Amino acid sequence: MEAVGGAALYSSSGVLFGMLTSSDVDEFARQNHFQTELEKLRKLQVRIVGVMNNAENKQMSKPLVKIWLDEAYRLMYVVDNMWDDFQALTRTKGRSQSTTSNARSLIPTFCTCFVDTALFRLRLRKIIIHLKDISAQIDVLGLEKGVEGKVSSLEGSTVTPSTPLVGETIVYSKDKEKEEIVEFLLSYQGSESKVDVISIVGMGGAGKTTLAQLVYNDKRVQEHFDLRVWVCVSDEFDVARITMSILYSVPWTNNDLQDFGQVQVKLRDALAGKKFLLVLDDVWNEEYSKWDILRSPFEAGAKGSKIIITTRSEAVAMIMGRTVHLFRLAVLSEDDC
Template identity: 40%
Template structure:
């Protein structure tokens, strides 16, 4: 079972809850005296759903959790089939009640499919008992796995790669000159606003952090602002931690672990008072407006023209924090992506020294789709390889074939996926059913989602 299918369980559970609480279905549940059993299902499934976020994380490294999720998915689909049979039976009875005005051909067809009332009741009770037994086992196994409950928000996990810094080697970055000019222009233009927040948004691996680094180290920018600071925010938007790191970046003052948020914010406010400052908040995920308004209080003491640049792959962050239109970072051009690849693979800017590898290199870069992180990882895999067969193997490999310790592409993609709402996870998971390179129309895909009850 795929990782995406397992993570889609949270969205599928919502579909089950909607059916279990449907007034139309609840009527037939009560008629057949199975409402008490199905009410227990709803309560048990709600308790199980609380640990799904933790299970989705742990199944990557724990085979027992992965197996538990597989059993849970099978049970959820079987329970959904039972509820669909109840819905069909409810429709059959409704048609029977309106027999005088309804085609008897339709009624006979449905009767042939689901059988008589007595057959239906006997069959459903047997299936419900089977689900009850399996559900009890899943609950028992859940306790043995010691999965942690999540109160409703996303599980915050420690990032598996180091935080960013402001350092960058400009001679080794490619294809972002125009983007840099545009962001620098936004930073240097005069403004009547006390504080402007400029979001840079784009998918993971596009180079948002690199662009922010280029801007941060620009001489004209450095001369324009009185103070500068760089802080990597990541998934954990903790105001106490962030205020400490921001204050430290502005002042280089050692942290005092006993300081309160109030004392830190007062000190930061005094430091920024009447100063024109630039703050880079890299890799932001927070969409909580209240948290953001609390964090930004000290920044409002700065001079006119103070700027904050936020990098994020989440458009929800731009509406929460931004005061200007977000700057949407696009993919690199093919030539720029090729230079990134050859730099990391051959320590060169072209294939002049290795013409026999050019054909494979060009095709590998085409697979990168303008994403510099992909070009960097694939180039790094081939850094010590000069054999045509090794390059062909990388060309024919899938992204999931790349060992995690040799690249962070999967981690970057999975983090973006984890932050999708549960109902969108299930829609996204459906796309994995299509063969590689299969083309489909957006409208057709939405109709398929609707047919599956996803939207």
């Protein structure tokens, strides 16, 4: 079996899986009453490792997947290190290490060995909690076992995710629009809603993303808002992915999130009482129901919070709620740059 990238350590070598499924491990777990924990660890690790190749392929286009993958690798190494501790435990019980000595040489040692079975069991339970956390995110992130990453495309061309960073090319012709949007962001004019929506509408190449970047990085805007978040939406308006992207961009306590409802509650709590700016770049969604679900946690924010969307369609802008300001951009000419 051939694995891709770092996931090869776990799927291709079979070293760790060999330890997990060995009769020595089963016997020791039975004698020391942690068979249930061991079985949970096996199932979680198989589930996580099974999607890591897919995550590797998606991480460049989906920053949230990159965060997940980094955490998955970190936890896999923690599990690796536990088997150094396991060997120490079996040595103290006078058990032979012949079946694991070769495999152990392939796994780096970072932790001081626990020689007490109760402490080892406690550590096993703690790592299971963390593994459950990232396992619960697999479906939310759309990761699939044994499937290559899908590349989002529009009109047959690959979509490059946007970021809040402005490139070296500055569009001077957008200064007027930028100042108008910044002025609106800093004011409390608009609807009665706590969160007002500003839509930047224009054809491809009109400079929508660049204008949003210039506004997002304006020093006055940075100082005005408690939180600023940028999410590249692109062609798929995946409510779960967008919500997770926002959540990972704001301070929050990483608890065990089991379902999407808990993710929304956690985001609501993170935004509560804070004046935030959210940019949703390249939105194509025309289904009001999806937007209605996504915006639910936003109402916890402080009055004066703002959302900027960039889109090619005024229909999209209209369904995003109470759009109190709409900017229509023309395609840039060479003289504009």
